[in-house]
Amino acid sequence: MxxxxxxxxxxxxxxxxxxxxxxxxxxxxxxxxxxxxxxxxxxxxxxxxxxxxxxxxxxxxxxxxxxxxxxxxxxxxxxxxxxxxxxxxxxxxxxxxxxxEEPVAVSAPPTAKAPPKPEKAEPRQAPPPREAQDIARKPLASPAIRLRARESGVDLRQVTGTGPAGRITHEDIDLFISRGAEPSPAQVGLVRKTAVEEIKMAGLRRRIAEKMSLSTSRIPHITYVEEVDVTALEDLRATMNRDRKPDQPKLTILPFLMRALVRTVVEQPGVNATFDDHAGIIHRHAAVHIGIATQTPAGLTVPVVRHAEARRIWDCAAELNRLAEAARTGTATRDELIGSTITISSLGALGGIASTPVINHPEVAIVGVNKIATRPVWDGAQFVPRKIMNLSSSFDHRVIDGWDAATFVQRLKTLLETPALIFVEG
The missing domain is CATH 2.40.50.100 (RNA polymerase II/Efflux pump adaptor protein, barrel-sandwich hybrid domain)
Incomplete structure (x- = not known):
């Protein structure tokens, strides 16, 4: 051998x-x-x-x-x-x-383990029979004590016995009841649970934890929340989906937001940037590489739609669908998971009213999409139903001032509320 x-x-x-x-x-x-x-x-x-x-x-x-x-x-x-x-x-x-998977920082390596010398296996002692285990768990008490416990709704397994060999006495029952003990779970149909499951954080979940810790410990976040009337945008989206060609993907709100981002960062280039905080250098990018936070069975990944500035609305939607599927099935390539310059985070119908998205380090901004809800809006004469969605956007306050953050979000709001402007060239 x-x-x-x-x-x-x-x-x-x-x-x-x-x-x-x-x-x-x-x-x-x-x-x-x-x-x-x-x-x-x-x-x-x-x-x-x-x-x-x-x-x-x-x-x-x-x-x-x-x-x-x-x-x-x-x-x-x-x-x-x-x-x-x-x-x-x-x-x-x-x-x-x-x-x-999603690129994140690697933890410092511990000392590599050396293989132990083979040892002669020692025989394992057989566990006690199940009957013996059951007897060991059974509280020691007389029939009278057991009857009283049943009538009082007391679980004898929760009572500490002070008699010989831990036998439970009437005084033990009195003390247990005087302390306000709850009725026996067996009597009321409920069972107390004391198990604790230990799950070691490893793999992608550990990488996500390290990435989030890095972002929140090194980036001073400022979050700006604004509501957007997307009634016109939703009408346009419904029309485009109804008239789309067989080879065209179904449009969600994200492709419209991607195109709006492309238009907005032309006016606010400081938002489409990454910050090397070690060297103290801000990199403003002409290319708009949009990371899309995507939930997968293994955890959160961020596939990247590259050069969104060169893609039309249908192309954005098709690439978004392709990357999301690759991320969920674990087939995304390394280049498809790195290099974003700004990120969108959306939980769809679970998006809530507002959120505080964490910036994808080393970027300086992230746009969070909250759920769309129909709300009454006063138009000057009456309340009318409008489709309202909040944008919750976080910025690196070392790089982006509050005024610039607000200006960026307000420009996004204008484009989304007047979606025809998204398609105006120039």
Whole structure:
């Protein structure tokens, strides 16, 4: 029999470590060549690690959530032949199909774990029979005490016995009732729950947490909320959807907002920017790369509609749909998840009345879309029903003054309330 050590591969792009986010095997499991053993996440991608050999897993070198350095031992496999050589440092072919996630900062790597020496397994003591476990959990009390407890609605499992061997006495019942104990859950049909589930934060959820912490700790946010009458916009959208061609996507409000953003940042270029706060340099971008915050089964990602300034309304909608689907299915490429210059956050019908969106660092602005609601609006003579939507927008107050933030949002409001202006060239 031989032993094969699989090390953390070099996944490229100068990555020195990766976070272990999933194990597909455990010690003692048989594995075959090309079988996926684990998944690791770098700051750019989630990568599956296959087995180059067939054998049995002897040892795992990390736990989910651990950060493992490149070339650190990851798995030991018992093989049928002689001792194998460690796999080459190059990325296996199977890693070429990595699933990319939202780029975020990587946490500092802990010391790589070294494989422990194999120890002789000691026999495990068999657990006590279920009957013995039930007896151990059963409170010690006489039949009279049990009858009184049932009549009083007292759960004896909640009573501390002071008698011999922890036996419950009448005095214990009196003390329990005097303290205002609730009736027995069994009597009222309710059961107290005391379980606590521990969920280790790992993978994309950990990356999101790090990204949010970075944004909120380093960016002084200012949030500006304004209501927008989108009655005319909704009428136009309904008409365009009714008359759209078979190959054209259905329009939501987002493509209109994207085009309005393109028009607005021409007048307010400081909003379409990123801020390198280490170097103290603001980068104002001519290109408008709009990040769209998208909820996926794995967590929040931000695919990017590139060069929105060069896209018409239908093109914006088609690209938006394509990227959202790629993000939800985990097939978005690295370039589709980085490089945004301004972000839109929308929860659709769950958007609420107002929100305080967190800026996507290192950008300086994010536009939050709240839900549309029909509200009565006074037109000077009477109340009329109008479709109202709030925009909740956050800005980096180091870069954007309150006046400029308000001017930006008011210009968006004008374009959305008079949607014909969105399509005026020039």
């Amino acid at each position: 031989g032993e094969f050590i699989i090390k953390m591969p070099d996944v490229g792009e100068g990555v020195a470590e990766a976070e272990l986010v999933e194990w597909h095997v455990k010690p003692g499991d048989p594995v075959r060549e090309d079988m996926v053993l684990a998944a690791v996440m770098t700051d750019k991608a989630t990568v599956e690690i296959p087995s180059p050999v067939t054998g049995k897993v002897l040892w795992l070198g990390a736990e989910i959530g651990d950060t493992v350095a490149v070339k650190a031992p990851l798995v030991r496999i018992e093989t049928a032949g002689e001792d194998g050589e460690p796999p080459p440092d190059s990325v296996p072919e199977a890693l070429a199909d990595a699933v990319l």
